[in-house]
Amino acid sequence: MDKSYLFNTDFSGVLGEDYDLLKHICPTAIEMSHLVGSTIKGYTSATTRSGTAPLTVIELGCGTGITTLSLLSARSDILITAIDNEPTMLNQAKKSLADYVKSERLSFLEEDALSALSTLPDNSVDIIASAYTLHNFLNDYRNEVLEQCYRVLIPGGLFINGDRYGLDDISAHTALIQQEVSQYFKVLTALKRIDLLEHWIVHLFSDESQNHCMRESAAIRQMVTCGFTTPVVQDRNAVSALLTAMKA
Numbered sequence: 022m023d024k025s026y027l028f029n030t031d032f033s034g035v036l037g038e039d040y041d042l043l044k045h046i047c048p049t050a051i052e053m054s055h056l057v058g059s060t061i062k063g064y065t066s067a068t069t070r071s072g073t074a075p076l077t078v079i080e081l082g083c084g085t086g087i088t089t090l091s092l093l094s095a096r097s098d099i100l101i102t103a104i105d106n107e108p109t110m111l112n113q114a115k116k117s118l119a120d121y122v123k124s125e126r127l128s129f130l131e132e133d134a135l136s137a138l139s140t141l142p143d144n145s146v147d148i149i150a151s152a153y154t155l156h157n158f159l160n161d162y163r164n165e166v167l168e169q170c171y172r173v174l175i176p177g178g179l180f181i182n183g184d185r186y187g188l189d190d191i192s193a194h195t196a197l198i199q200q201e202v203s204q205y206f207k208v209l210t211a212l213k214r215i216d217l218l219e220h221w222i223v224h225l226f227s228d229e230s231q232n233h234c235m236r237e238s239a240a241i242r243q244m245v246t247c248g249f250t251t252p253v254v255q256d257r258n259a260v261s262a263l264l265t266a267m268k269a
């Protein structure tokens with residue numbers, strides 16, 4: 022058996038190179054990044070800060086920088102460390118967001134999310150933000166990442182993730198996935214990108230596998246088990262939704 026297809030969650034090849042075509046096959050993904058950005062607008066840090074110290078933000082899986090730009094545009098008083106372990110994606114973000122790096126509002130870290138979080142001190146980060154990254158993690162790894170997120174956030178810190186949160190109703194969920202597949206075929210055959218179509222379909226099988234899929238209720242339970250208060254799944258659009266939670 023060729024196991025190279027198993028868990029094809031990596032963005033090193035054609036998926037990463039042509040990631041910008043995602044806006045055509047899945048416009049919701051772009052909207053979700055905007056939502057992640059606009060959600061941090063209203064956040065007030067729980068810590069007493071000296072003067073006007075900026076908020077610290079860790080972004081998990083910045084990819085090509087779509088969500089990063091939304092965060093940076095949402096407010097000027099934040100310092101973002103954007104983490105991604107895939108150079109094909111990260112190099113595109115580095116190029117398009119170079120001005121923010123120059124102005125020291127943004128730094129990039131090419132590292133695995135769990136390793137990067139593990140090196141951070143307890144209670145040291147105001148906001149952890151992410152979009153469409155956590156669903157790529159295997160469940161056990163994701164659990165470890167969420168435990169680390171809880172540890173490094175300050176009390177009152179915000180966790181926000183716009184992502185694929187599967188519907189608890191499996192039949193309704195399957196119907197949405199069927200529509201998603203139809204959309205992939207419609208757009209990518211029109212663009213004559215059968216190569217990309219193959220990669221996205223293979224990737225979708227990983228997303229939908231039992232050891233990746235984050236179902237809404239299970240995801241909320243997982244956040245509560247990690248210690249987060251009042252996790253809420255909102256702004257659902259098909260299989261995508263926004264999850265917010267606070268550290269007590």
Ligand SMILES: C[S@@+](CC[C@H](N)C(=O)[O-])C[C@H]1O[C@@H](n2cnc3c(N)ncnc32)[C@H](O)[C@@H]1O
Pocket residue numbers: 032050054081082083084085086087088089104105106107110111132133134135151152153154157158
């Ligand atoms: C689908 S992209 C999302 C990028 C961006 N947030 C967006 O919405 O367009 C997921 C990103 O997560 C990164 N990623 C996946 N697993 C990771 C891990 N364990 N550590 C760090 N980054 C990871 C991938 O390389 C990829 O760039």
